Amino acid sequence: MPSIAVIGAGITGVTTAYSLMIRGFDVTVYDRQRYAGMETSFANGGQLSASNAEVWNQWSTVLKGIKWMLQGDAPLFVNPRPGWHKVSWMMEFLGNIPNYKSNTVKTARLAVAARAGLAEMADRSGVDFDFSPAGILHFYKTEHDLRHARMVNGLLRHAGLDRRELTVDQVMAREPTLRGDIIGGFWTESDSTGDIHKFTVGLADWLQKQGVTFRLGVPVTDLQLRDDGVYVESGDETRFDGIVISAGVASRKFAAKLGDRVNIYPVKGYSITVHLTDAASQAAAPTTSLLDDKAKIVTSRLGQDRLRIAGTAEFNGENRDILERRVRPLIQWCETHFPDVSTEACVPWAGLRPMMPNMMPRVGQGRNDRVFYNTGHGHLGWTLSPATADAIGATIAARFKSNSKPRYDLKSASIVPN
Numbered sequence: 001m002p003s004i005a006v007i008g009a010g011i012t013g014v015t016t017a018y019s020l021m022i023r024g025f026d027v028t029v030y031d032r033q034r035y036a037g038m039e040t041s042f043a044n045g046g047q048l049s050a051s052n053a054e055v056w057n058q059w060s061t062v063l064k065g066i067k068w069m070l071q072g073d074a075p076l077f078v079n080p081r082p083g084w085h086k087v088s089w090m091m092e093f094l095g096n097i098p099n100y101k102s103n104t105v106k107t108a109r110l111a112v113a114a115r116a117g118l119a120e121m122a123d124r125s126g127v128d129f130d131f132s133p134a135g136i137l138h139f140y141k142t143e144h145d146l147r148h149a150r151m152v153n154g155l156l157r158h159a160g161l162d163r164r165e166l167t168v169d170q171v172m173a174r175e176p177t178l179r180g181d182i183i184g185g186f187w188t189e190s191d192s193t194g195d196i197h198k199f200t201v202g203l204a205d206w207l208q209k210q211g212v213t214f215r216l217g218v219p220v221t222d223l224q225l226r227d228d229g230v231y232v233e234s235g236d237e238t239r240f241d242g243i244v245i246s247a248g249v250a251s252r253k254f255a256a257k258l259g260d261r262v263n264i265y266p267v268k269g270y271s272i273t274v275h276l277t278d279a280a281s282q283a284a285a286p287t288t289s290l291l292d293d294k295a296k297i298v299t300s301r302l303g304q305d306r307l308r309i310a311g312t313a314e315f316n317g318e319n320r321d322i323l324e325r326r327v328r329p330l331i332q333w334c335e336t337h338f339p340d341v342s343t344e345a346c347v348p349w350a351g352l353r354p355m356m357p358n359m360m361p362r363v364g365q366g367r368n369d370r371v372f373y374n375t376g377h378g379h380l381g382w383t384l385s386p387a388t389a390d391a392i393g394a395t396i397a398a399r400f401k402s403n404s405k406p407r408y409d410l411k412s413a414s415i416v417p418n
Contacts, residue, residue, distance in 0.1 A: 001026045002400045005232050005240040007220055007254055008247035008375075009033070010041035011196055014204050015385045016246050016374050017212050018121055019393030023402060027212045029204075030234060034217040037200030040248050040381065043271050043349040044196050045310035046300030047289055048118065048383050050111035050161050051136050051188035054152050055103045055359035057096045065315075072325045075296045079316040086315065089265040092357030101155055103360055107380065108159030110387050115190075116408045117386025127202030129194045130302045136191040136289045139171050139182050145293055146184050153186060163188045175288040180337050193289045193300040196382045223257045230258075230370050242370045242396060248354045249318060251362075251375040260366040264376050266318050266352035271310035272330045273302075275345035284340035297333050307341065309334055313353075313379075322350045353378050363388045365395060372396055 004020050006013050009031035020027045033039065061076070068074030096103070122131065140146040156163050164187050171185040172178060208214055215234065222233035223243070230243040245251045245262070255262035276282045285307045290299045297311035309330050327348040334343055356362055356376040361384060363374050374392040377384050387408055394406045 002241040005243045007245050009036040010039055010248055011200050011381050012374050012377060012385045013246035014200050015389035016244050016392055017207055019389040021207060021210055021212050023393050023397045029214045030218055030220050031216050032219040036204035037197045040351040040353060041200050042197050044382055045298040046193045046302060046308045047136060047298050048192045049136055050108050051163050051191050053104060053108035053111050055100055057093060057100045057359060073329050075312050077314045089263055089357050096358040103358060104155045105159045108156050108161050111383045112160055113408045114384055114387035117390050121203060125203050125206035127199055129199035131194040133192045134289045135189045136291060137174055137185055137187055138291045138293055139185040141181055141294050149186055175286050177284055177286050178337055195302050223254060225368055244372045244374055246374045249352045258366060258371045262362050263357060264354045267355045268314035268316060268350055269353055270312050270326050270350050271308055273347045274307040274343060276305045276307060277345055281342045284338055295333060320350060322348050361388050363391055369399060
């Protein structure tokens, strides 16, 4: 039975471990944190959102970044301090603007394919993660944004996603608690929500019972390729037949040790968890999952007594500080659109999204045929990881002469090394 090390116990690492375990591999998962899902997989927006598959490679994104560069509470904030990594990433981002439409379609197809994988993992493991088939409601406040949404809808339709345009009255009927100057929206009934942290921890616990080894609280200090395998240094040295890098923003440094360039940049996102401690707040909070395209803010109802609100993008290096000026707009957004929800008990969080310049995950083999990657999912790790885990599991199985193809319908998502 070939042995595979997985570096990273976030959502992509744990789903990769699942994909390898069901194919008969001996799997060991490493993470520097004491528990699974403690970094970017801890408190994201909660959406399983094929409808949010649009990549960011557009000139409009660039212009907004320049406009908001000195505005600390802007939805998109770019620290103007120069740095080679940031500059190289942004140059590659610009170079992928011509691929905006094709990559949006590929991402949406991948997101649709991932649904079957998530359902299988949840059913097989029996994990409770506050799953809700809530659907996702995008809403808009200007004609310009609504026109752009119609264009995006054409791309999503091409990818096989059914998303229906709503009038303002239909938007308000879909989510009666919503307030604001809204002119219309789009409804994706097939999207859903859930608590990424509860899912990751629950699946990791189940995998341990199936024989997967988790070495948590054990930082990996070195990786070495030798003729007979891959060696992982983490206080002691352990040999494996192969390795998968699923380490979020740390994937870049691990890839460099293995002779590969994986140009991930950390893009910080924020969330607040509003604890709905009284009956009035529970009644006034949305049950439908929302996406305000103008503010780039999403919501998910996690059980009866939690409302997750997340958003913003901050290009500020590997900085995990939680800044009040970035949290305040999320609280104000809640108070504006849901004025009867008490924001007295809000827990802020910030995580670093691992983003590739083309906004596509890096899934496939490295230069060495013992090295593999499943990383760089950006803001869609929760949405895409079941499909990319299945794809990398099939790739590794083929390398070790096992008859295994992708188990879910990836259509023409084109998951290839990039």
